[in-house]
Amino acid sequence: MAHGGQGVPLWQSYYPPTGRDGYPPILVVFDPGTRLGEQALKNRMNRVLDLTRDHWSGTYKGFGGYGSERSDGYYDYADAIALLFTTLDRIQESGPLAAVWWRCGHRRWETLTDALDNPKDVRAWRRRDEERHKVQQAREAREREERGAAADEGWGGPRVPAQPEPVLPPYKTCGGPLGAGD
Structure with a gap:
């Protein structure tokens, strides 16, 4: 199937967009039985992982x-396949909406919605970047205030009165100030 001259994966033609990066998830339900x-x-599970x-x-x-102080980044999941594990026993006991899903890379049991989320993706980086910007x-605002306060102190501080120009004694020959009629 082609779309705009490009091939479209078959699964995209059958399922609506979910807003998640990457391919559809793979859910593996183990039935350990006896x-x-x-x-x-x-x-x-560790071997498959x-x-x-x-x-x-x-x-x-x-x-x-x-x-910058240190490097930062995020994980791009555009080409990733979310792989989730659970057991039939867990689903039967708690239901599929409970925290019965183990997503490879997340390291804990989660609900299906949380397991499908990518907490280390670009959204998390943008939040950190916005916090760094704030x-x-x-x-910078604090430094401007400090510079302004320092400048204000310079203008408003005690002033030394200007010294008057020294009056030169009159020259003995002409009676005028020294250097006036040389």
């Missing part, structure tokens, strides 16, 4: 360097 113990299940890391981890975009503006 064959898998808790540790075996964790081992299997390790084998798929290149597909679910975003690409880091770093900024900073010259003129701190910088406050610092």
Whole structure:
């Protein structure tokens, strides 16, 4: 299927946009039954996590360097696939809307909405950047006030009266001031 001369992935033609970066998520529901113990299940999840890391981890975009205290950045998930795990037991006990989803890279059980979110994406970087900008503006305003107060103190401080011009004694020959009629 083509759109504007470019190929469109098939899944985009069937599903409406969600506002999330990246591809549709993959949800893996394990059914350990009686064959898998808790540790075996964790081992299997960790193995899948390790084998798929290149597909679910975003690409880091770093900024900073010259003129900044430290570098900062965000993860771009445009080419990432969110990979979520759960177990059939968890879904049956709490339901799919509870914190039963483990997203690779998040390190905790979350609700489906939270698991699909990308908390380290460009939105988080923009919030940090805006906070840095506000701190910088406050610092500049404080420095302007301090400079203004220092200048005001210079104008409003005690003044030394101007010394009058010294009166030169009259010249003995002509009676005028020295250097007046040379």
